[in-house]
Amino acid sequence: MKDFLEISAIGSEGLEAILDFATADLPPVLAGKGVALVFEKPSLRTRSSSEMAAVALGAHPVYITDAEVGIDKRESAEDIAKVLAGYHSAIAARVFDHRVLERMAKALNDSRAGVPVINLLSDRSHPCQAIADLITVKEHFGSVRGVEMAYVGDSNNVALSLAEAAALAGASVRIASPEGYGFDAATRQRLAALGEVAFGTDPVEAVKGARVIYTDTWTSMGQEAEAAERRAAFGPRFQVNSALMAQAAGDAIFMHCLPAHRGEEVTGEVMDSAASVIYRQAANRMPAFKSVLYWTVAG
Numbered sequence: 001m002k003d004f005l006e007i008s009a010i011g012s013e014g015l016e017a018i019l020d021f022a023t024a025d026l027p028p029v030l031a032g033k034g035v036a037l038v039f040e041k042p043s044l045r046t047r048s049s050s051e052m053a054a055v056a057l058g059a060h061p062v063y064i065t066d067a068e069v070g071i072d073k074r075e076s077a078e079d080i081a082k083v084l085a086g087y088h089s090a091i092a093a094r095v096f097d098h099r100v101l102e103r104m105a106k107a108l109n110d111s112r113a114g115v116p117v118i119n120l121l122s123d124r125s126h127p128c129q130a131i132a133d134l135i136t137v138k139e140h141f142g143s144v145r146g147v148e149m150a151y152v153g154d155s156n157n158v159a160l161s162l163a164e165a166a167a168l169a170g171a172s173v174r175i176a177s178p179e180g181y182g183f184d185a186a187t188r189q190r191l192a193a194l195g196e197v198a199f200g201t202d203p204v205e206a207v208k209g210a211r212v213i214y215t216d217t218w219t220s221m222g223q224e225a226e227a228a229e230r231r232a233a234f235g236p237r238f239q240v241n242s243a244l245m246a247q248a249a250g251d252a253i254f255m256h257c258l259p260a261h262r263g264e265e266v267t268g269e270v271m272d273s274a275a276s277v278i279y280r281q282a283a284n285r286m287p288a289f290k291s292v293l294y295w296t297v298a299g
Contacts, residue, residue: 001116002296003105005098007127007164008194015134015168017299019144021291022135022284028058029298035059036084037120038093040066041221045258046094046120046128049285056290059089071100078107085113090297092289096222098122116296118289123157123222129257130161132288134169136281137212140253145170150210150248152176152203152238153265154230155183158216158257160191167195174198176206178233203238207247214255215240215265231264240266245275253277 007015035054039047047063054061071077081104084091091108095101098119105117119127137144149166151159155177166173172195175182179201183191191197200206207213218234219227245252254266254276262268271278 001114002299003109003116004118004127004292004296005101005105006119006125007130007161007168008190012168014295015131015165018131018291018295019134019138019169021294021299022131022287024291026057026290026294028056029294030054030089031058033059034088035061035293036064036088036091036093037061038064038069038071038080038084038091038095039120040071040093040095040100041121043094043121045282045285049128050092050120050289052286053290053293056286057293059293062088071095077103080104081107081115081117082111082113085111085115088115090116090118090293092118092120092293094120095122098124118292118296121157125161125164126157126257127161127165128285128289128292129158130165131292132281132284133162133214133255133257134165135284135288136255136277137171137253139280139284140277141211147171147212148210148249149173149212149214150176150207151214152206152240152244153215153234154181154218154220156216156220159183160187162214163191163197164194167191167197170195171212172196172198174200174206174210176200176203176238178238181230181233203244204247207244207252209249211249211252212255213240213245213248213252216257217259217261218265235264239264240270242267242269242273245270245273255281258282
């Protein structure tokens with residue numbers, strides 16, 4: 001059993017295996033078993049993709065809301081993990097604080113429960129999304145290796161996992177964020193050590209010649225109080241619009257993890273253009289989670 005908390009922790013071999021599993025005919029290794037899906041925060045794509053992926057591997061998924069568990073309010077993260085391990089063969093959680101996942105994993109590893117913990121999203125990273133992103137790039141271009149990617153916007157959990165995955169898979173990534181919204185020096189150094197990852201504050205320079213243009217919402221869940229301040233810091237310079245897309249390669253695609261705010265980080269024209277693969281990217285969340293789940297329990 002292997003935990004799946006961050007892309008960087010699984011290494012290039014783990015990433016390659018997961019990407020291979022995404023297109024394989026996987027056996028129902030979880031037939032008759034349960035998969036706990038713990039959601040501190042809601043999600044359209046994450047719930048649908050994780051439930052359907054669990055079913056595809058023969059499992060019975062159980063959707064559990066914050067009201068039912070109350071992590072560190074009703075019970076500690078450690079106690080919740082150990083209770084769920086008595087019913088389920090894997091625990092996947094979408095949490096606010098990444099340390100909750102680490103504590104759950106440590107509690108289960110220390111007790112030798114043999115139940116992996118999977119990160120469905122945390123404030124630090126969004127690794128299942130990054131797997132779906134690479135699946136989409138591979139489908140479109142035939143390979144991830146050598147593809148030039150540009151991420152424009154907030155250096156958040158999505159940007160971090162995307163950069164980790166792309167670097168380990170042999171792609172290059174240029175990240176452009178406004179001053180004050182980029183990664184700290186330690187994170188930049190760590191990402192650059194994984195592969196070709198560059199950082200800047202000019203979105204035009206970032207997208208020049210790139211074949212993948214990626215953005216995310218300027219205000220993530222839990223940051224609503226900063227929305228006005230963030231709109232002022234990002235817009236309109238960091239908006240992905242037709243003018244910015246024109247700086248990219250002729251065959252460039254547009255990606256967004258969704259949900260998107262049309263007219264803010266991206267225009268409706270770009271979202272609905274022929275270059276947009278956002279709905280294919282969303283659909284790929286299902287094979288992404290299926291391959292991750294298979295890798296943690298049997299791969």
